Amino acid sequence: MNQTNGVAQAANPTTLAKALNMGLRASMEADPKVLVMGEDVGKLGGVFRVTDGLQKDFGEHRVLDTPLAESGIIGTAVGLAMRGYRPVTEIQFDGFVFPGFDQIVSQVAKLTFRTQGAVRMPLVIRIPYGGGIGAVEHHAEAPESYFCHIAGLRVVTCSNASDAYFMIQQAISCDDPVVFFEPKRRYWEKAPLDVATAPGGMFSSVVRRPGTDVTVVSYGPSMPVLYAAADAAAVEGKSLELIDLRSLSPLDLGPVLESVRKTGRLVVVTEAPREASVSSEIAARVTEEAFYSLAAPVLRVAGFDVPYPPSKLEEYYLPDLDKVLDAVDRSLAF
């Protein structure tokens, strides 16, 4: 299918996972203080092979297979960061981050503020997230909203190979802690990667496709759903403007507001449960800042407010082409 970026494939298409691997490698080559640590990231190369070959090439002192303890991974990474390292930690699956949540909330996010800048936390927490892979419980969640609620953290997510390659490097060079969400369903999708041309800063949202009728905003694993929806809508003569947020905290809503002022209609698409989420925040902020431009309420296509369902039900749960088109139609009909 490979419509990851909604544009024609370049000569050297690269999977998102491989692009991350290349980005990690580039950062490790550029800065000897960059460490990779997590469960099975060394010899195995990670369960998704994102760290494949790194331990072989950089050694066990740069790529650490850790004991199976997420608080331990994050908590020791904090100490390593205080020591001057730039640890890139891997949480094996989204649903496994919670044992480390205490360290993330209580130490990672607060140390810079607590010490008024004397201590910096250049720490990256990589989390494969999202559903659609037919997995068992705790392997398909979209917990990004929790992290956006924590002051002191940066939260970003990539949706294609180019962003994966550049954003992981930008996250590693950032002096603030970055929670880096990787759309695991898209790991094996290929997209053009031009390593010579950076797509801009990781805290900027990007208009992926210009349009005139309805603004549709999403990020990470749902972006390909948007491309498909825009294609289908175009057949019906409806023009969707697609925006990839990329950064979830801070939110770069400039392009979203600009777009809404043009279209008057906004649909937000996310796998995460709806209540008190990134999609809630976008709806609130757009209402605050572009109230008179809105021709319809901000609509959301989101996960239901239920625990992630057994995988045979996940196609009901996840945003898909029809749900997005339905929301677009409801927005236009308002």
Place this chain on the structure above:
Amino acid sequence: MVDLQPTVSRAVEHEAEKWGGVGVGATPTQAIPSPQQVIEGLRATSRGDDLIQILSPEGVLTPDPDYPIDVDAALLRGLYRDMVLVRRFDREGNALQRQGQLSIWVPLLGQEAAQIGAGRALRPSDMAFPSYREHGIAWCRGIDPTELLGIFRGTDHCGWDPVKTGFSGYAIVIGNQVLNATGYAMGQRLDGKVGSAADGENEATIAFFGDGATSQGDVHEAMVFAAAYDAPVVFYCQNNQWAISEPVARQSRVPLFHRARGYGFPGVRVDGNDVLACLAVTRWAMDECRSGNGPVLVEAFTYRMDAHTTSDDPTRYRQADEAQAWKLLDPIERVKVHLARSGMADSSFFDEVDGEADALAVRFRAHCIAMQVPPPERMFSHVYSEPNAQLDRQQAEFLTYLAAFDDIPVAGAR
């Protein structure tokens, strides 16, 4: 888990007054302990056979060949001075809270030897990760006691530079810092600062935590990680017998230092009220780590003579007899006795230290009372290291909002 409620029960205030703010737990109480509590209390005063002790409660010095230490007048007088000064400003902290100048104070009374002994075993190049009662360690790291006040007066969350002082910020979530310390120690090893032939190049880290913290997953994980990576970290557990109201028997069936066996590294129990033993054992443990034989667990067996914090009322949960028994084991008195009996110090020295302690208390108090409420901008500063437009905007909007109150005295006074 610290009870941060600034309210003080009237009973505590009353008792504190009666006892000069010292040893609140020693007072009789209306609450009758259960038989189980009595047994737990007895366990808390039973130190076992494996206790490393050099200076007895009676002031008798008996060298321990496993933990050699050269004791001379300068060393012992220095340690005595440290403990007296630290106790003095600690008592002043309690008083300042009672007088409404601090929202809370966390007393270290009774743990002076456990902290000064460990603190004086550290080199400037070592790193220490405290919990929130480590005022004595802060003292040894060269942090002025007044720098601790911001946390308890509510003007700051730290107050010193953890990297420059080799003393991390106080950690209030129980056990978090033990993992952070382990990570720091892993970094020391990665930096090649362990096991060098030139001992001056070697470094180690020490993590401070209490008996209650040993139940935390983070402490367990820290010991697992430290063992896995041979991290040069000393796990220094001050077993003061009480985690607020819960006795150590609630945390462990076995003596805490025995747990080290399960992780595969040495664990020792030292008399936490014996400053010489704490110094000798911590020096040994830090040297083990610096030379590559870490990690090490040290259990300093001591007693929390005062309440958990100024918000706590220990008369509700522990026996008066217990604190009385521990008063006989006072960490400062035994040093004073030895100094006097051995002729290492006379009354002029003790008077001099007392005078210095009083002067410190005066300075501590004056500094506290003069502390200003930070400006509102402080709330927004250093949330991030790099610019954050979203936050900059919130700050600008809030300052504009506040400025609108400039002609209204009430808001302006804040």
